[in-house]
Amino acid sequence: MHMVIKAVPGKGRLQPVGYLFCFLIFLIAAFLITPASTFAQEQASPKAAVTGLVTDADGHPLGYATIKVSGGKSSQTDEQGKYLIKGIIAGNHRVEVISVGYQTASKEVQFFADSTVEASFVLQSGSALSEVVVTAGRKAESIKEVPSSVSILNARQVKEQLNINPSVAAILGNTIPGLGTATNKATNSGQTLRGRQVLVLIDGIPQSTPLMNGSRDIRTLDPAVIERIEVIKGATSIYGNGSAGGIINFITKKPAADQIFSGTSSVGLSGNVAHPKNTLGYRFSQTFSGTINRFSYVVNGTYNYTGVQRDAKGNVNAQPDGLGENALYNAFVKLGYHVNENSDITASYNLFRSTQNSDYINSVGKYGVNPSVGVKGDDPGEPAGTPYNHNVLVSYHNKALPLNSALDISAYYNGFISMNRYVAQGTAWYGPGQTKIQSFKKGVRLTLNTPWKMGAWGDGELTYGLDLLNDRTNQILTDGRVYIPDMNMVNLAPYAQMKMDLLTNFILKAGIRYENADVKVKDYNTIARGPNNQGSIAVTGGKIPYNATTFNAGLRYNKFELFNPFVSFSQGFAINELGRILRSATSNTLESITTDPIITNNYEAGFSSTLGKLNVTASYYISKSNLGANLVDNGNGVLVAQREPENIHGYEITADWLLSQQWTIGGSYAYVEGKSKQANGTNVYLNGLRIAPPKATGYLGYRPSQLLDMKLFWVHTSSRDRFDVRSNGLYANSEGPVKSINLFNLVANYKFNSKLSAGLGVENLFNNSYYPVVSQYRAIDAEYVRGNGTTMNLNFYYNF
Known part of the structure; x- marks a missing residue:
């Protein structure tokens, strides 16, 4: 399966191979739909139905659990844990319920024609690898109906990791295969997914700033408000700009449906165990939730202060x-x-604010020799971090439109400020300075879903809609100088996604999306690199058009639990870091600046397998683009964008085994490698900003009773050494060698009673002295900083 997209400003052309591929997809669809009338009489025959409620052991409804009836019918519970499945042939059937983080439950049910049977379930906690509903295709569906790799963290897993480290970037870096480990900083620079940038969403609202990447988009909310995290891997043409590596979608808390007033109060303390001086931190979080007649609500406030951080040596x-x-x-x-x-x-x-006000300044060390450490002092700049990130969302859902169609429409606003650190001497501008990225997005997302019947061949559905986005992004210095001019993008993108459940067990998907974007830039001057405006260039503004059509297609076969394979092809579209290109302009007009978008082709094959209590997944992928986004040191320590073709490949393996009711074990391994092709035909490795070293994770869980639950986690990053020192005897920016790291984290949860519980987390359990991956590959003296020593978090929770 292969197609080539060529997208240039103002044009988006699908090559002949792509036309043929799409024609075959829709030809197959037409062929399969045609026989539907032959079986219309059979479909009209009397059938039965089943309804019920799914809850956990504490009686809380479980939304989005998968319900399967032997014979092929399936559905999911709604947010209140309720479900209804119609069209079941009369007779005896097994009804099975599956939900991530819980043991599968099933029962035999006898169905009678023209009647509805009630079958409710109570699920017990169990294996972490199971089915769950995801929004990979803009519509809730079973994970085993998605022909691509998906990782899910549910509320229980997020809470476990929060007790170890409350940073969302650390939570994801320690658990998601294919995602780089956290940087131990407020930024997620280098934390790519499968070697490419990831699109971060909160309830579908884009947080990423692809016009100028500020590398703060992963850490944009507190885990206390997260219901679950969905990570869709590989380029996707469903969500648009910036999703070359995949999607991270934070799904926020839902109201309690069974109580008028309920909530959770939590308090916590944190600090370095081996060297506690000035490291005390504290955390307060309060949530209220409930449903009153037709109204429902969730309200949360969280404050988290982190004390001084110390390495293993103090x-x-x-x-x-x-x-x-x-x-x-x-x-x-x-x-x-x-x-x-x-x-x-x-x-x-949702309002998120995170800033650093430190009594220490950096005493710069020597890369590869001794670390940079903190000494008492005052930083003359403004507090670095995220001064604010506002998200406003209003959505409407209707599932009773004509033709059994469902409608989801949402309007949103995102205001995001990212403040970088103060530097005494800039490398890209004259004198000292401190930059901040300002991004303001507003948009509308329209999604419609229409099902159809294909008789004995199966069922089908069409998901289609329109995305409208206005993104205004710039980068300025706090003293008023403009580093990157205001970029005003309007993007209108219609899309359609077809899904067919063929012969019960084949899931075929194919989709198309048309990107139509214009970026307006007013006249501007590049920033001066010397006194008296030296090096500044006046650039005439204008409008840069981008048009491209992207496609996806995939097939999954889910008849056997033992082997559930899939293959897929998907494309991603990105106007990647246009700001970096504009600020480095050497010409006087926009027309002479190369600003072509990046079209990423992602090929993937994989499977999931369940054998008793053992769950295994594996996938192999290839990601190609004719234009790249690699940032390379220009020789002066400044990273500039390279546009050479890129070829990335890798594989991921996960396994989870429920040994008994008390013991669980599991782990993962992810490998990725990538190269760019230079003009002379030479293939050169992509640097550390893009390619993370191989990562392995593991855990051992022990639950001796319903009151106590403990887990030991292992996070390993392997070595990666791909570059030589330059003529000056130093490594270029982001080309330093990486040595392997082994870290162990421990978490324990104890339930005193139905309302009061405690969570204890220990990060870097054995006080390992190490340099994080980013500190190693950056090869910069000021950023050569050790990771944290043994740090403990103790949290108490009271539910009412």
């Missing part, structure tokens, strides 16, 4: 943009109104 880690002496605020409100049984309105607001 040195202060005073790196700029660090998390030491960092104050985090998060305010979250979600309100819902249940119009009727078919429609709902939801409105939400």
Whole structure:
């Protein structure tokens, strides 16, 4: 399966191979739909139905659990844990319920024609690898109906990791195969997914700033408001700009459906165990939730202060943009109104703020010799971090439109400020300075879903809609100088995604998306690199058009639990870091600046397998693009974008085994490698900003009773040494060698009673002295900082 897309400003052309591929996809669809009338009489025969409620052991409804009836019928529970499946042939059938993080439950049910049977289930906690509903195709569906790799963290897993480290970047880096490990900083620079940039969403609202990547998009909310995290891997043409590596979608908390007033209060303390001086931190979080008649609500406020961070030897880690002496605020409100049984309105607001106010400044060390450490002092700049990130969302859902169609429409606003560290001497501008990226997005997302019947051949559905996005992004210095001019993008993108359940067990998907974007840039001057405006260039503004059509297609076969394979092809579109190109302009007009978008072709094959209590997944992928986005040292320490063709490949393996009711074990391994092709035909490795070293994870869980649950986690990053020193005897920016790292984390949860519980987390359990991956590959003296020594987090939770 192969197609080539050529996209240039103002044009988007699908090569002949692509036309043939798409024609075959829709030819197959037409062929399969045609026989539907032959079986219309059979479909009209009397059938039965089943309904019920799915809850956990504490009686809380489990939304989005998968319900399967032997014979092929399946559905999912709604947010209240309720489900209804119609069209079941009369007779005896097995009804099975599967939900991530819980043991599968099933029962034999006898069905009678023209009647509805009630079958409710209570699920017990169990294996972490199971089915769950995801939004990979803009519609809730079973993970085993998605022909691509998906990783899910549910609320219980997020809470476990929060007790170890409350940073969302650390939570994901320690658990998601293919995602780089966290940097121990407020930024997620280098934390790519499968070697490419990832699109970060909160309830579908884009947080990433692809016009100028500020590398703070992963850490944009507190885990206290997260219901689950969905990570869709590989380029996707469903969500548009910036998703070359995949999608991270944070799904926020939902209201408690079975109580008028409920909530969770939590308090916590943190600090370095081996060297505790000034390391004390504290955390407060309060959540209220409930449903009153047709109204529902969730309200949360969280404050998290991190004390001084010290390495295993007791040195202060005073790196700029660090998390030491960092104050985090998060305010979250979600309100819902249940119009009727078919429609709902939801409105939400989330404010995130995280800034560093440190009493220490960096005493610069020597890369490869001794670390940079903190000494008492004052930083003349403004506090670095995220001064604010606002998210506003209003959505409407209706599942009773004509033709059994469902409608989801949402309007959103995102305001995001990213403050970089102060530098006494800039490398890209004259004198000292401190930059901040300002990004303001507003948009509308329209999604429609229409099912259809194909008789004995199976069922099908079409998901289609329109995305409208206005993204204004710039980068300025706090003294008023403009580093990157205001880029005003309007992007209109219609899309359609077809899904067919063929012969019960084959899931065929194919989709198309048309990107139509214009970026307006006013007249501007590049920033001066010397006194008296030396080096500044006046550039005439204008409008840069981008048009491209992207495609995806995939097939999954899910008849056998033992072997559930898939193959897929998908494309991603990105106007990647246009700001970096504009600020480095050497010409006077936009027309002479190369700004072509990046079209990524992603090929993947994989499978999932369940054998008793053992679950295994594996996948292999190839990611190609004719234009690249690699940032390379220009010889002066400044990273500039390279546009050479890129070829990335890798594989991932995961396994989880429920040994008994008390013991669980599992792990993962992810490998990725990539090269760019230079003009002379030479293939050159991509640097550390793009390619993470191989990563392995493992865990051992022990649950001696319903009151106590413990897990030991292992995170390993292997070595990677791909580059030689340059003529000056030093490694270029982001080309330093990486040595292997082994870290162990421990978490224990104890339930005193039904309301009161405690969580203890220990990060870097054995006080290993190490340099994080980013500190190693960056090869910069000021950023050569050790990781944290043994750090403990103790949290108490009270549920009411």
